[in-house]
Amino acid sequence: DQQVKQNSPSLSVQEGRISILNCDYTNSMFDYFLWYKKYPAEGPTFLISISSIKDKNEDGRFTVFLNKSAKHLSLHIVPSQPGDSAVYFCAASLWDKIIFGKGTRLHILP
Amino acid sequence: EPEVTQTPSHQVTQMGQEVILRCVPISNHLYFYWYRQILGQKVEFLVSFYNNEISEKSEIFDDQFSVERPDGSNFTLKIRSTKLEDSAMYFCASSSSSRGTNTIYFGEGSWLTVV
Numbered sequence: 669d670q671q672v673k674q675n676s677p678s679l680s681v682q683e684g685r686i687s688i689l690n691c692d693y694t695n696s697m698f699d700y701f702l703w704y705k706k707y708p709a710e711g712p713t714f715l716i717s718i719s720s721i722k723d724k725n726e727d728g729r730f731t732v733f734l735n736k737s738a739k740h741l742s743l744h745i746v747p748s749q750p751g752d753s754a755v756y757f758c759a760a761s762l763w764d765k766i767i768f769g770k771g772t773r774l775h776i777l778p
Numbered sequence: 779e780p781e782v783t784q785t786p787s788h789q790v791t792q793m794g795q796e797v798i799l800r801c802v803p804i805s806n807h808l809y810f811y812w813y814r815q816i817l818g819q820k821v822e823f824l825v826s827f828y829n830n831e832i833s834e835k836s837e838i839f840d841d842q843f844s845v846e847r848p849d850g851s852n853f854t855l856k857i858r859s860t861k862l863e864d865s866a867m868y869f870c871a872s873s874s875s876s877r878g879t880n881t882i883y884f885g886e887g888s889w890l891t892v893v
Contacts, residue, residue, distance in 0.1 A: 765811070770820040
């Protein structure tokens with residue numbers, strides 16, 4: 669039961685360009701949405717979150733957009749940097765747990 | 779910056795053996811979690827723990843699994859009789875609140891290999 673879906677397993681973006689990572693969800697009860705970044709052999713690191721009552725949240729190079737009617741959110745990274753190469757997990761919060769998507773591997777090309 | 783620490787970083791165990799994975803959450807946090815990631819798959823929720831009891835658990839968290847906070851600092855995950863399919867990276871996490879913008883911080887993970 670995939671309540672949080674990341675349909676692109678990988679994405680390659682030129683350094684300096686915008687990276688857009690997409691996520692869809694099915695459960696309208698989710699109240700917060702989060703993005704985590706993960707390097708190999710490390711735990712997920714929190715990047716940015718958005719409340720379900722907002723449609724945009726920005727933090728430096730990272731912006732998350734939420735479209736509740738479409739049950740879709742996206743993470744924009746601009747400009748993309750080499751250190752952004754990692755796996756990005758979309759996640760949604762429901763009471764006492766966070767449900768993760770399968771992740772999208774982002775490659776930043778020189 | 780405070781962090782969640784986990785031990786061991788890697789453990790190899792025989793099928794059927796008991797395993798205890800240990801975690802020291804961030805000191806002022808009240809909510810504790812275990813997640814796991816089987817190689818090549820997504821990060822999966824196992825259990826959340828608050829006020830010395832399980833607040834939620836997934837279908838993965840069956841009778842073979844248990845959690846405990848034996849003292850004021852450690853949070854442990856015990857797998858009573860390990861199976862091959864328990865091989866995964868297990869992540870401990872903690873947060874100051876169960877909701878939203880109170881960030882969940884993850885440890886580096888404990889890699890369990892069952893042979």
